[in-house]
Amino acid sequence: MAYGDFVIQRDLNFTISKGDIFIIMGGSGCGKSTLLRHLVGLQVPARGRVLFSGESLWDAEQERRDAILRKTGVTYQAGGLWSSMTLAENVALPLEQYTDLSPAEIADLASLNLALVGLAGFEDYFPSQISGGMQKRAGLARAMALSPEVLLFDEPSAGLDPISSRLLDDLILELRDSLGATIVMVTHELASIFAVGDNSVFLDPETKTQIASGAPKQLLAECPDPKVQRFLRRGVVVAAGKTPANQGVLA
């Protein structure tokens, strides 16, 4: 991954299993969001491939690529809601574009999606009229509109109070369990990482590559890398070697 000649991250190699909640973590500026942008087709990797079920995103034709990307739903850091549309219209737009449903059915489904994220009755509000937490949830409702197989979140709980953040985590878990969707999350909220993460990759801005991967709880217990330990323990350095379970080798 690079912006021009400026390399952000190199030699990234990880697999996200179906139904997992996969965390992309790392310090600020390490390229987490950039990695997410590569995954959802907003940026072309300088080298390498992004595979969806074995199919390469960037080697595919434009039409095929759009079809692959339609199976994903994304929420953005700042919400990314279209400010000139009401919440219902925001959620309805993907349905209008990609299904043959009637306007009444679309309105129904939009209301349902908003109800699922706890925003029943807010259909006619504009994004600027609701709080930040509600905007995040509305963004999630829009991402879910087409019942995607993969949901990607860019810092879903950033800027939320601990309770809202916890509720959002619960919601994400619930959606994974009930819809069977795969979740990819960029975050550095430790509480979220340990609460929901099944698997993860840790990006390091200095070496410009991934320095650890695996289940977050396991990383906390076993990863020997001091940088990872510092991150997962909020800067409190514990000699990783002293934890008894530190025999396993992590990829």
Place this chain on the structure above:
Amino acid sequence: MVAVTQVSVSPRGKGSASAALKGWEADLLTVGELRVRLFGEWVLASGARSSTELSRRLSETPSPTKISFDSRELGAWDNVLINFLNKLEAVAAERAIAVDRSGLPGGVQRLVGLARAVPERQGARRTQQQPDLLTRVGQSSLGFFETTADFVAFLGEAIIGIGRMLVGRARLRRSDLMLAIEDCGPSALPIVALISFLIGLILAFVGAIQLQQFGAAIFVANLVGVAMVREMGAMMTAILMSGRTGAAFAANLGTMQVSDEVSALQTLGIPPMEFLVVPRIVALSLMMPLLTVFANIVGILGGLLIAWLMLDIAPITYYNQTSGAVGMNDWAVGLVKAVLFGAVVAIVGCWRGMRCQRSAAAVGTAATSAVVVCIVLIIVIDATATVICTTLKI
């Protein structure tokens, strides 16, 4: 002793083909239980399913007391199914009919639960009423007065800000002022040159055809000179600058509102009026007369070219005729208007930007209304000035 008997299987007059399309069948058991059998695909791609028919079954007599589900033949499902069940449960809840979700797949049970978990917030839903014509006329008239009052207030604040700058007490950065001057002065030269050259050319063309009929072709120089210097130079430059710079001011300040940059200045105790608005107003008011002088000269050159090529008037003759026709008072009128227009464009642009709501759509609205208000004001001021000048014989 009556065993469980099935009362009705298929809805009236509809065959099994429509049942397959429908995706459900409902059997009323004698114990008052309505068993809904779900089958087939329930996905977005295969279309939505209406729950009205099933809801109607709930109100039929004998009315069921309980709804249960059989989903053994259910295929793939997504929000379409959740929506169907959600609406069904809403109707059931109204009629106090119990719903037993245990026959549904686990994920469906949980999602329906989630959709019904957070009750609609009281008062959240809005009832929109279209006000009648009289109300709307009244509202927009009141709105007009409010907007005007707000503009006057903004104008007053701006003037106070400029006053503070003149006595050297305003909080603004010299470099910001220079940047604004560069942006609304030198950077605008090419487009101003092009437009005013063409305006001079057009005036000369129109004049030449008319004046040639009287053998007075040389007066093309008077026409172009006076028209450019008194009216067109200032007005065209102002209209150009309202589209170029006025809109840019509105969009720029509007985006700064959206991204909290204005708030950041305020909390630091730096008045945005002095820091952001004053440099822009000063810059454009200073640059507009200079641009206008430039526009006038280029316009006259455009006329000269036509006179030379079409009417065979030597450039030196044209020059002499022009300098005889255009007096100092013409230049003065043009330049005073230019300063006024510059201030109007900058103030309106900044005003719309500073009053911008906090969204991307609002930034667009701010830029649009800045240009519209600017152009209207420019034409109105120009017309008023012309009437006054004619009456006073300036």
